[in-house]
Amino acid sequence: MSGLETIKINFFIKKTKLLKNGEAPIFVRIIINKERDEYGLKQSILPKQWNESKQFVKGNSDQAEKINQLIELHRTKIQSYFNFMTMDNQPINPRILKEKMVGKKETRRTILKVFQEHNDNARKLIGIDFAPDTVQRYETCYMHTKDFIRWQYKREDIALEDLNHQFVRNYELYLKTERKCAHNTAIKYLKNFKKIVRIALANGWMKKDPFATIKFKLKPVDAVYLTKEELDTLINKDISMERLRQVRDVFVFCCFTGLAFSDVKSLKRQHITTDSNRITWIHKKRTKTDQMSTIFVIEAAKKLMAKYKNEPELIEKDAVLPVLSNQKMNAYLKEIGTICGIDKPISTHTARHTFATTVALENNMPLEVVSKTLGHSSTKMTQRYARTTEALISKNMEKIANLY
Template identity: 45%
Template sequence: MTKSFALLFQMKRTKALPNGNAPIYLRITIDSERVEIATKRNAPPDKWNTIAQKVMGNTDEAKSVNNHLKTVEQKAYEVYREMIERNIPITAQTFKDRMNGIEEEVVCRMLIPIFEDHNRQVEALIGKEYAPATAIRYQTTIKHVKNFLKWKYKVSDINIQDLDHEFVTSLEFYLRTVRHCNNNSAVKYIKNLKKIIHICVANNWLVRSPFINYKTKIKEVIRDFLSSDELDSISEKRFVSERLNQVRDVFLFSCYTGLAYADVNKLKRSEISTGIDSQKWIFTTRQKTETASRIPLLPVALDLLKKYEDYPACINEGKLLPVLSNQKMNAYLKEIADVCGIEKELTFHIARHTFATTVTLANGVSIESVSKMLGHKNIRTTQHYAKILDSTVSRDMDMLRGKMEAKKSAVLKKVTNQ
């Protein structure tokens, strides 16, 4: 990090000594911050040349003072160069201390303890500032970093002063090749490390971030969703296994409400209330982002809630629906997809995508309303769903065709009547 650095010798005429001489100080300016250092030399005020910053005359005394000032100036430039080379944080005060022989003990800060301390803080703030999944992602990231250090450098930790651009690019290469991470996963792990580096820079433990000039980009993912026919196929299917019927019902509830697995799992009766239209709504908060989500309940969702209203397992566990673990839900959904002849990899999160596309946007619900119901913080997140709807494009183009045909007919009619 480049810092402005300037030296100036000046005489303190207001601090005159008994013999009439005045002391000479070295003023140091670093990034507009100033300090002064006594040179332990003095001279007659009328002999001091402010512009040349030296004592005028050829006397032995004048030569001695000027030689000393040159030595002090040379030492100042050497100290500045040394601090840059050793990556020691440079401020006016730290520079003054080193000039005066006061050297702050250089603490050897290692990457892994800093990362672990950050992760402990994240875990302590689960439910307040962070979701459990966020803490898991940081734990996964530090695991990858530890394995990378052993793979690349044959060490278990590294001094943060040794982190550079090559370290970051090598980590990215490791994630993509050795760990076989896709682009977005690799980028997210790198971004998690970048946060740790920002902490180091903010605390002045690092002068320069190794992420300077490093660029990467998240690739847009095409999200799978169920078509109207596929949704009907699952809805109308009756399974021999009662467990499959229950999993299907919970999945359909998400398809018609847009709730993610974690939000369906924690949904309580108290979160179902009457909205401004006198209809039943869900009033909840997304676990992932802690944003409010207000969702009017469609008839299908209401019927599903009514179906399990007196279900013993739901009553005993205080749930609205018999929700299994996410892993078990996804395992059963694969079986449901096979039975229904759906070739897509059916996971619970597809239900949320289906609500955003097939159930709402494809039926003319505004993207602003869909974004609000999904609990998105940014409407751009919702716009990803709108991009993949061929039916929306088709409908818009049909409207354009109609307008163009009407215009063409009007022109022909006008020509005919002439």
């Protein structure tokens, strides 16, 4: 909870719903901030016997004392539930308190059920509307959300209408502290979660958007890439272990082509063509964005493809290179970095940044060409990869060095 919640508990009679004996039913109304709900006490009294300002029954009769004791009991219990749930940081609203008092719950949609339904549908649309990695991120986000609800609220699920601004803030704190997620990683999970909330809002299952006043901002990150010297060291290093050699070859191939891990993993021989000028090309839609990549395959990359051309296992799969899982690739790349004396956190995506910066831009390839090769929809996306390196500054400054 935010600590700003205030509660009002009002008792009143409904004169518009008089019973046959002329008595009016007594109700209790719970108001938390601007939300309200009410329920009947299953008691009634003649309107003239009700003290509206003091909210109890007039007189000293047995009936009056019985009803007044019941009113005080409900007031105390509601206040106690509110105090406990506020201190325990549980989601709270008038409906929840009403359910605790009357002892029954309405059948309603919950966040994890809606999330699971979304993920089930997304899994069916892999290769159509969703990339496999995207579906995996949603499934990981679902598990984080489930664990958070258990950790924070000691519950298995939460009703959609119980989600509020503080739930989102608590979730963000949980991801960054308990799950040890970096800021940008936490924000990406919250954006996945926000999509599920948007689905619920669009279907009318929620009235208020818990993200309404929240804006997430990713922190700019300097992408890791290899310099020309580091890339040369990695290419020429004599590596005795076959599994590391294969990982090195795949990584270097991505440095020469700009392919992301998911794209080199799904690269088939059918994606490679040779034109009338004997130039080899890769024409392949990106797994992530469905944008077409048009890649000129340089001689060094062709040699790597030729190296594995006759591998029976690859022929059977119509694959070009022996690509392991992303997790194993990243683990082995750390070993390779240590062997080569490269003090950088190398991952499969480092190859894509290395292509954009060291291989392409430092060799004066126009940004538009780099963008088309990487399969970006605009050069704005490519600019995130482009880094103004010392080598690039030096090349351009040499042009004007002797002018003045």
